[in-house]
Amino acid sequence: MRETIVNPEDLIYPLFVVPDNRARVEIRSMPGVWQNRVREAVDETRRAYDAGIRAVLLFGLPEFKDAIGSASWDPAGPVQAAIEAIKRAVPQMSVIADVCLCEYTDHGHCGVIADQDVDNDATLPLLAKQALSFANAGADFVAPSDMMDGRVAAIRSALDDAQMSEVGIMAYSAKFASGFYGPFREAAESAPQFGDRRTYQMDPANIREALREIELDVEEGADIIMVKPALSYLDVIRAARERFDLPLAAYNVSGEYAMVKAAAERGWIDGTRVMNEILTSIKRAGADLIITYFAVDFASAIR
Numbered sequence: 001m002r003e004t005i006v007n008p009e010d011l012i013y014p015l016f017v018v019p020d021n022r023a024r025v026e027i028r029s030m031p032g033v034w035q036n037r038v039r040e041a042v043d044e045t046r047r048a049y050d051a052g053i054r055a056v057l058l059f060g061l062p063e064f065k066d067a068i069g070s071a072s073w074d075p076a077g078p079v080q081a082a083i084e085a086i087k088r089a090v091p092q093m094s095v096i097a098d099v100c101l102c103e104y105t106d107h108g109h110c111g112v113i114a115d116q117d118v119d120n121d122a123t124l125p126l127l128a129k130q131a132l133s134f135a136n137a138g139a140d141f142v143a144p145s146d147m148m149d150g151r152v153a154a155i156r157s158a159l160d161d162a163q164m165s166e167v168g169i170m171a172y173s174a175k176f177a178s179g180f181y182g183p184f185r186e187a188a189e190s191a192p193q194f195g196d197r198r199t200y201q202m203d204p205a206n207i208r209e210a211l212r213e214i215e216l217d218v219e220e221g222a223d224i225i226m227v228k229p230a231l232s233y234l235d236v237i238r239a240a241r242e243r244f245d246l247p248l249a250a251y252n253v254s255g256e257y258a259m260v261k262a263a264a265e266r267g268w269i270d271g272t273r274v275m276n277e278i279l280t281s282i283k284r285a286g287a288d289l290i291i292t293y294f295a296v297d298f299a300s301a302i303r
């Protein structure tokens with residue numbers, strides 16, 4: 001009689017990759033999530049594959065940061081190296097690379113800065129360059145999370161011009177300016193050094209605007225659309241499911257994970273039970289794919 005069943009292959013497992021000269025470190029606010037060197041990212045990918053997970057999403061921490069995030073298109077960067085190593089070791093795993101400047105810029109914003117503000121259009125060619133670099137390394141999908149207007153079209157045409165039309169785009173289409181990203185910014189060392197992301201991420205109060213943002217990404221050539229965060233936005237997921245035919249992803253973000261872990265650690269909730277309930281609710285709302293730090297725990301538990 002059960003109407004909604006979450007399968008391991010619905011889940012996408014995010015991994016943080018650091019340069020090989022750094023230590024493997026667990027994120028304080030995200031127990032069980034680590035900053036991995038390339039070899040550990042490969043090990044984690046293999047563990048995920050054995051548990052039934054079929055896609056990983058890679059975030060990179062560069063050797064150095066600058067104003068334009070130039071380390072992000074270094075062909076020897078941690079994400080590029082991890083893509084190559086994972087594709088060699090676990091070729092059946094789909095590899096998705098996050099595209100954004102915030103992990104790579106010294107100011108921590110998702111685009112380049114002009115006059116104390118993010119310059120949308122000047123950012124587009126840089127995002128395209130980064131996406132191309134990940135595609136060249138062997139990524140199956142690139143996933144722009146920057147929320148600049150027009151980036152899906154810019155990345156699509158850059159990929160097509162480089163004869164890489166088979167590389168897909170998973171677009172963070174409706175990404176809200178959220179307090180739930182806090183732990184991620186510790187993991188990715190990407191907190192903005194001034195101001196906030198409200199000039200490019202969305203007002204949590206707006207669902208009609210969210211649908212408009214998704215529509216633009218569809219027109220620009222997105223292959224997968226996304227709503228992020230997931231839990232406070234289940235109504236947005238449902239509305240997107242009803243309006244659009246493309247595969248729909250939802251991001252069960254770092255703060256949502258951290259709350260469950262923290263409360264379970266104190267014995268205030270049953271962590272496994274709440275994890276199951278959360279993932280089921282996101283799928284019930286209409287998501288085809290769920291990006292979640294719980295991916296391997298969930299998949300291992302149901303095996």
Ligand code: PBG
Pocket residue numbers: 098100102110145146180181182183184185197252253254255
């Ligand atoms: C980068 C990015 C963020 C997340 C994914 N990509 C953080 C942000 O926008 O500040 C958040 C993911 C999470 O919280 O788990 N722009």
